[in-house]
Amino acid sequence: MASILETNSVTKKFGGFTAVDNVSLSVNPGEVRFIIGPNGAGKSTFFKLVIGFHTPNSGSIKYKDQNIEKLKLHERINLGMGVKFQAPSVFSELTVLENLSLANNRNNSLNVNDLLNDFDLISEKNNLAGDLSHGKKQWLDIALSTISKPDLVFLDEPTAGLSVDETKITGEIVKNLNKQGITFIVVGHDMDFVKQTATKVSVLHLGKMFIEGSIEKVLSDKGVNDIYLGLS
Ligand SMILES: Nc1ncnc2c1ncn2[C@@H]1O[C@H](COP(=O)(O)OP(=O)(O)O)[C@@H](O)[C@H]1O
Ligand SMILES: [Mg+2]
Structure with missing residues (x-):
């Protein structure tokens, strides 16, 4: 197994409009790949x-050499994938501890106190999740996405709406989990967060893969700068 996730010419159309156009992407174990x-x-x-919310019109998606493009989200999660959606999906009426214990009971894997420490949630453990700051809600949600001990975690815009300091801590959390062996694929916007956290970057433009490489290579590319300035 060279790559942990590989898409091959994946295409998704909505009516006559092609939103994802022949995208091939290969992510190796250990990466923090930003899209x-x-x-x-x-x-x-x-x-x-x-993650299995859409079925491609054509192309294949492999996780650890297994074709998954027809599997449902929960089947992909059972194979070892974790997902954190853009909006936090925590139970607002439960405490932080209850949120973690509930998810942990289903997987009976981890020490909840370690999680509280790792995600900077110790002093809020008995607070309702709904009362947490937006940043801490995001961290709790990332903690929940890792509780099944996934090998590969997808994060969609995990720093949207966070302050500069909260964004930095989120980057540290991701890097720390990455050191523990989790590969990440992160959809992101915030360039400081990308610089802090990414090991490799893939740029999409008009549904196509535009350029891939190190953060230095991608950010110094004139085409990428033009795209972001709306010149192409
Ligand atoms: N369910 C959908 N039906 C029709 N068009 C869609 C749908 N989802 C996304 N699109 C279109 O596909 C394009 C890409 O959208 P999206 O993947 O959300 O872009 P991004 O996340 O990069 O901002 C946009 O033009 C959007 O309007
Ligand atoms: Mg989007």
């Missing part, structure tokens, strides 16, 4: 294809 691109580039549609 970036301007609004409407096809990032969320691509995210939904790899």
